Amino acid sequence: MLIIGLDMGGTTTKGVLASESGILAKTVVVASDPLAAAAGAIGKLLTDRGIQLDDVEAVALSGGRTKPLPDRILGLPVREVDEIEAVGRGGAYLAGMKECVVVSAGTGTAVVEVRIDGAKCEVRHLGGTAVGAGTLLGLGRLLLRRTSIASLMEMARKGNPKNVDLTVGDIVGGPVGRLDPDVTASNFGKVGDDVRPEDIAAGLVNMVGQVIGTVGLFAAKSVGLEESVVLVGGLMTHELLVKAAMKPFNLFGGSAVVPRDPQFATAIGASLKVLAMYTSPLGERYEA
Numbered sequence: 001m002l003i004i005g006l007d008m009g010g011t012t013t014k015g016v017l018a019s020e021s022g023i024l025a026k027t028v029v030v031a032s033d034p035l036a037a038a039a040g041a042i043g044k045l046l047t048d049r050g051i052q053l054d055d056v057e058a059v060a061l062s063g064g065r066t067k068p069l070p071d072r073i074l075g076l077p078v079r080e081v082d083e084i085e086a087v088g089r090g091g092a093y094l095a096g097m098k099e100c101v102v103v104s105a106g107t108g109t110a111v112v113e114v115r116i117d118g119a120k121c122e123v124r125h126l127g128g129t130a131v132g133a134g135t136l137l138g139l140g141r142l143l144l145r146r147t148s149i150a151s152l153m154e155m156a157r158k159g160n161p162k163n164v165d166l167t168v169g170d171i172v173g174g175p176v177g178r179l180d181p182d183v184t185a186s187n188f189g190k191v192g193d194d195v196r197p198e199d200i201a202a203g204l205v206n207m208v209g210q211v212i213g214t215v216g217l218f219a220a221k222s223v224g225l226e227e228s229v230v231l232v233g234g235l236m237t238h239e240l241l242v243k244a245a246m247k248p249f250n251l252f253g254g255s256a257v258v259p260r261d262p263q264f265a266t267a268i269g270a271s272l273k274v275l276a277m278y279t280s281p282l283g284e285r286y287e288a
């Protein structure tokens with residue numbers, strides 16, 4: 001059975017083609033019109049794999065921008081999956097974990113607790129932060145006139161956050177308790193009169209990554225899962241951002257992983273949920 005999973009995010013639309021044997025294809029579409037993005041993602045997935053529309057059972061729809069979409073797209077029935085549930089299931093699947101906290105760093109950031117026991121999957125929204133790719137892009141535009149995350153990242157690679165961030169060593173001249181002198185004490189706390197744009201870019205990436213990592217870690221600690229944190233979402237495709245998000249885990253105890261294809265977690269989670277509903281002999285069954 002073939003199910004298409006779509007994640008209508010604030011910035012991008014992600015699509016996957018799923019079957020009982022796994023994820024067969026993935027695609028990312030950037031389009032402002034949700035229906036055009038959804039239809040485009042379906043068209044790309046099927047054309048890439050040489051599969052006909054008739055061979056697909058349903059579209060599993062998730063993400064923040066699902067509301068304006070009809071209940072059939074290109075003739076296929078649409079099954080909506082709650083975004084939090086899709087994030088949780090998809091993150092756990094990609095990391096191969098049964099109990100974890102999934103941090104989805106997209107335009108904004110959501111933190112979700114997942115506990116899987118046999119066919120039962122419990123998902124709980126722990127919270128999140130409005131700091132995410134949208135923040136990085138907005139501040140990048142204001143301060144550096146960069147209009148894409150990719151160009152901001154390229155700039156950040158040439159900079160050093162230590163030229164704009166105040167470190168523990170800058171303040172006390174040595175370590176403080178468990179914090180070594182290199183640890184950031186205050187993001188952008190050291191900006192002087194002459195600051196290089198590359199260092200501002202590096203400081204922005206550092207700040208956004210650290211906030212995401214810190215929020216994820218503390219949420220995970222509140223449910224005893226700090227050793228099992230899964231970082232997903234489009235932002236986690238950027239190595240510098242991942243490095244910054246990992247720092248709080250090294251500092252305060254805990255462990256996080258970034259699975260392969262982190263930007264597809266939500267689309268995959270949605271497709272797995274609908275696949276399970278169509279194929280489970282005991283589970284709830286959708287009628288097309």
Ligand SMILES: Nc1ncnc2c1ncn2[C@@H]1O[C@H](COP(=O)(O)OP(=O)(O)OP(=O)(O)O)[C@@H](O)[C@H]1O
Nearest residue numbers: 009010011012028064106107108133149233234235
């Ligand atoms: N092919 C791509 N095209 C555009 N952005 C991409 C791509 N791959 C990764 N990204 C990154 O993903 C970021 C957005 O993340 P993501 O797609 O997870 O957010 P979203 O799902 O649209 O947002 P949210 O989940 O908050 O609604 C972009 O800012 C960019 O850095």
Ligand SMILES: [Mg+2]
Nearest residue numbers: 009010106266
């Ligand atoms: Mg998203």
